[in-house]
Amino acid sequence: MEMRQKSCLVGMCGVVMMLAAVVAQAADQLPSWNDGPAKSTIVEFVTRVTKAGSTDFVPEPERIATFDNDGTLWAEQPMYFQLLFALDRVQAMAPQHPEWKTREPFASLLKGDVGKALAGGDKATAEIVMATHAGMTTEEFEKIVRDWIATARHPRTGRLYTEMVYQPMLELLAYLRANGFKTFIVSGGGIEFMRPWTEKAYGVPPEQVVGSSIKTKYEMREGKPVLVRLPAIDFIDDKAGKPVGINSHIGRRPIAAFGNSDGDRQMLEWTQGGGGKRLMMLVHHDDGAREWAYGAESKIGTFSDSLMAEARKQGWTVISMKDDWKVVFRPSNELQGR
C-alpha cells in the first residue's frame, strides 16, 4: 500500500507540476489577467480541448469561440457606441433635414437632449437608426463608419472608440487563435457597423462578424451594381436571436462563448447545450474606478440578478473586471480622472 500511495502521490505531483507549467506558459500570453479562477478556467479549458488524445480533445475546425461586442470586447457607457455614432450622424445630416428641427426624436437630439429623444422608446430609436443607417449603398455606409471610427472620440475619455477595447480580451482572442480557435463576434450591434473596423481592432475579419442587420437590395445604378440599405429590419441578433444568428452564419455550435449581459444568456445556454467540454464566461462591470460599475439598474448592458443566479447555477465563470484584470484598456493609459 505504501508503495502504491507513494507512486500515486508522485503521479499527482506530476499532474500538478504539468498544470503549473502550462499556466506559467500561458501567463505570458495572458499578461493582463491576474492569477485567479477566471484565468485558470480559461487556461485549463484550452489545455484540455487542444491536448491530442485527451477525452476532451476537440478537432481544430470545431474550435469555435463567440464573443459579444458591447461590454464584452469594448466599453458601452454612457450608451452603446453605435448610438453615439447615430447621434453624430444626426448632427452631420441635420443641414439636409430642416424638418428635423421640429420633429421628434430629432428635435431633442439636435438640442443635445438625448434623454428626451430616447424617451420615445424603441420607436424613437428605430427612427434614429433608420434615418442614419439606411438610404445609402453598403459601400457608402462603410465609408461613413470608417471615417467616424478613425476620428470620433468618446465623450468622457476623449479616446478613439477603438482605444476603448479591453486589453485582456484582446489577449484572450489572440490566445484562442494561437490554439487553433476561430474567433467570431456575435453582437446585437449592427453587422455593417462593426465590420469596417473589427479586423484591425480585434483581428476578426468581416466574415466572422455576426450582428443585427437591415435589409439590402441589389440594383444597378448607372451601370454599376450596388446594394442599397433599406429602412427595414432584417434580423435582430440579440437574446434568442443569438443562437439563430450563430446557426445561420457559422453553422456549428461554439465550444466557448463570452458575454456580459442578459442579451448573451441564450448564446451561453446554446454553447453549453452542445455537450462535451465547454467554456461560458460573463464579464462583470464591477470596476467603477477604472471603467464603470453597473448592473441591473443600468439602462444598457444589463447584468441582471437572474443572470448572475443562472451563471452560478450553470457553472458559468464570471469575470470580475476589478479582480481579474490587471489592466482594462492599456497599462500606461487607464481612464483616470474621467
Add this chain to the structure above:
Amino acid sequence: MEMRQKSCLVGMCGVVMMLAAVVAQAADQLPSWNDGPAKSTIVEFVTRVTKAGSTDFVPEPERIATFDNDGTLWAEQPMYFQLLFALDRVQAMAPQHPEWKTREPFASLLKGDVGKALAGGDKATAEIVMATHAGMTTEEFEKIVRDWIATARHPRTGRLYTEMVYQPMLELLAYLRANGFKTFIVSGGGIEFMRPWTEKAYGVPPEQVVGSSIKTKYEMREGKPVLVRLPAIDFIDDKAGKPVGINSHIGRRPIAAFGNSDGDRQMLEWTQGGGGKRLMMLVHHDDGAREWAYGAESKIGTFSDSLMAEARKQGWTVISMKDDWKVVFRPSNELQGR
C-alpha cells in the same frame, strides 16, 4: 537602337518564359484541366493577384472566391439533388402521413410521377420542401442529411451524390486555397442541406457556406436548448439574392466567382463591379457524352442565350466541360453507358 530592341526582346522573352514556367508549375495543381483559354485565364489571374509588388496584388484576407454549387461543383441532372433528397424523404415519411395518398403534390410523388407532382409549380415545390425540411430541430435535420448523403445513390449513375462532384473544380478549389484564397459556396440550395457534407466533399467548412434558408426558432425542450426549423422561408440565395447573401455572410466582395446559370449572373456582376483584377467564370454543360448537355431549354440550371451574350460582352470566361476538362468526375470512372 539595335541594343535596345535586343534587350527589349530579351526582356519579353524573360516574361514569356516566366509565364510558361508558372503555367507548367500550375499544371501539376490543375491536372484535370486541358491547356486552353479557361486554364490559362485561371492561372494568369492567380499569378497576378498573388504576386507581391504587382499592381494587381490583392492581400490575402481579401482573396475571396465564391462558387455556386448545383451545376458548378456537382451535377444537377435530372433535377437538383436536393429535390431528389426531398422525394426520398417523402417516401420515407409516407407511413406517418396517410393523408398524402390523396393529397397533391404528395399523391403523385408516391406514385412515382414526379412530373405531375411538380406541375403544381412553386407552390407544389414549396409544399414538398416544407414537409421534408421543416418541423424538426437543426440537429435532427443534420442527421437526416448525413444519413442520406452517405447512402443515397443517383438514379442514373448509381453513384453516391458526393461522387458526382467535378474533379477539375476540386482541383481549382485546392489551387485557390493553396494561393491564400478563402473559398465559399454561394448556392440557391439550402444552407443546412449543404453544410453537413461540404467540408468533406469540397474542403469548405460550414461557416463558408451561403445558401437559401428557412426560419429557425430558439427554444428549450426538456431543459435542452434547440433550434426548431419552421415552415417559413427566411432567405432565397439566388439571382439578385446572391450579392445580398454574400454581403450578409462574407461582408466583402469576392474577387473571383464561379457559376453555371442565370441564377449566378448577379453574383458575377457584383464580383466584377468591385474594380481591380477580377475572375468571373461560367461552367457550360456541353458534354452529353461524359455528363449532360443542356442549355436554355433545360428546366433547371438554365444557361440562357442572354447569359452567354452577357458573358461575351463582359469578358467572363466560359468553361467548356467538353473541351476544358480532361475528366469530369474521376479518370477511372466516367459516367459511361448511363
